[in-house]
Amino acid sequence: MGSDWYTVYFTEPANPAASSYRGGPDKDLAEAIDQARVSVDVAIYDLNLWSVRDALIRAHRRGVGVRLVTESDNMDEQEVQELKEAGIEVLGDRQEGLMHHKFVILDRTEVWTGSLNFTTGGGYMDNNNIIRIRSSKLAEDYTHEFEQMFVDDHFGTIKPAGTPNQTVTVNGSLIEVYFSPQDGTLADILTVINSAQESIYFMAYSFTSDALAEALIERAKVGVTVTGVFDNDQYHSNLGTEFDTLINLGIDVRLDGNPRLMHHKVIIIDEQTVITGSYNFSNNAEYKNDENTLIIHNEDIAAEYLAEYQQIYTMAQR
Numbered sequence: 001m002g003s004d005w006y007t008v009y010f011t012e013p014a015n016p017a018a019s020s021y022r023g024g025p026d027k028d029l030a031e032a033i034d035q036a037r038v039s040v041d042v043a044i045y046d047l048n049l050w051s052v053r054d055a056l057i058r059a060h061r062r063g064v065g066v067r068l069v070t071e072s073d074n075m076d077e078q079e080v081q082e083l084k085e086a087g088i089e090v091l092g093d094r095q096e097g098l099m100h101h102k103f104v105i106l107d108r109t110e111v112w113t114g115s116l117n118f119t120t121g122g123g124y125m126d127n128n129n130i131i132r133i134r135s136s137k138l139a140e141d142y143t144h145e146f147e148q149m150f151v152d153d154h155f156g157t158i159k160p161a162g163t164p165n166q167t168v169t170v171n172g173s174l175i176e177v178y179f180s181p182q183d184g185t186l187a188d189i190l191t192v193i194n195s196a197q198e199s200i201y202f203m204a205y206s207f208t209s210d211a212l213a214e215a216l217i218e219r220a221k222v223g224v225t226v227t228g229v230f231d232n233d234q235y236h237s238n239l240g241t242e243f244d245t246l247i248n249l250g251i252d253v254r255l256d257g258n259p260r261l262m263h264h265k266v267i268i269i270d271e272q273t274v275i276t277g278s279y280n281f282s283n284n285a286e287y288k289n290d291e292n293t294l295i296i297h298n299e300d301i302a303a304e305y306l307a308e309y310q311q312i313y314t315m316a317q318r
Helices: 015-019 026-036 050-061 080-087 118-125 136-150 185-192 210-219 233-235 243-248 283-287 299-315
Strands: 006-010 039-044 067-071 089-092 102-106 110-114 129-134 168-172 172-181 199-204 225-230 252-255 264-271 273-277 291-297
Touching: 006 039, 006 225, 006 252, 006 299, 015 118, 026 050, 026 110, 026 129, 039 050, 039 136, 050 067, 050 080, 050 233, 080 172, 102 136, 110 136, 110 210, 110 273, 129 299, 136 172, 136 210, 136 233, 172 185, 172 283, 185 210, 185 264, 185 283, 185 291, 199 299, 210 225, 210 243, 225 233, 225 243, 225 299, 243 252, 264 299, 273 299
Parallel strands: 039 067, 067 089, 199 225, 225 252
Antiparallel strands: 006 129, 039 102, 102 110, 110 129, 168 172, 172 291, 199 264, 264 273, 273 291
8 A cells, every 4th residue: 555655565475375476565566667767776685586587687678777786695596696697787795794675776766675575485475564665865865875885885884874864754754764784773763762652563573682672661661552573483593582571571572473484674653653674673783784774754654564563463472
């Protein structure tokens, strides 16, 4: 769903049609790439969806400038190699931290971003979100981040700060824009958390941040409703997960019910503000990885993410 300036997409792993690997959010992304006239810039942790591969190759063949950065550990994906064979320039990060972004910039006028890796698992088996925002100012921010990596070959901790527009207003809605590790994203997330007056709902693939857990606990102490869903697999494999800390203090947290991954990195504050992006709530996201985070102040967008949260929460288990 969406409006003239944004569209929000969620994967539907429980839908029987998901097993076809067709018709998910990547369908609309591929169609949007097909409409690009000048440029397509992609920063993606992992890519093996045929729809996106084919759309990028079509764009390249019709003369659109196509550039891609990815995590070096995933450079061997067959689909990435096919992009290179088609003549598209692909750059890996070659860093200890992860190039963990999942964003696309089209014609420097719109941005697609969220938790969705462009993979069959990400698009059809895991719970993910991606939002399309039409804004040249937001695209300017993401292009700056992209070119730090693709042009300057600066990844992770060597990227300098300097996002052109730390805040962007689109159709009257304020959007805060942060890139990691250079922008110190956690402090800005905590500012929004600490402002909560009524409710905080979260969906967390990985949540090991002590500071974020402490902030949630403090809001709960003053009567704010705090509830969340953790990915079950990460709970059992993650060192330092905050699940036990929160549940032992009486906070309503659950483990997700998807046999695959609940891959969201989402916080909804007071049903008015949404935090989303590639940023897991971890020290690696804060200090090492290439990540992006949007803090979107719009109650209609918040309502869409809250509906997804309620569905995930209903399927989750204590």
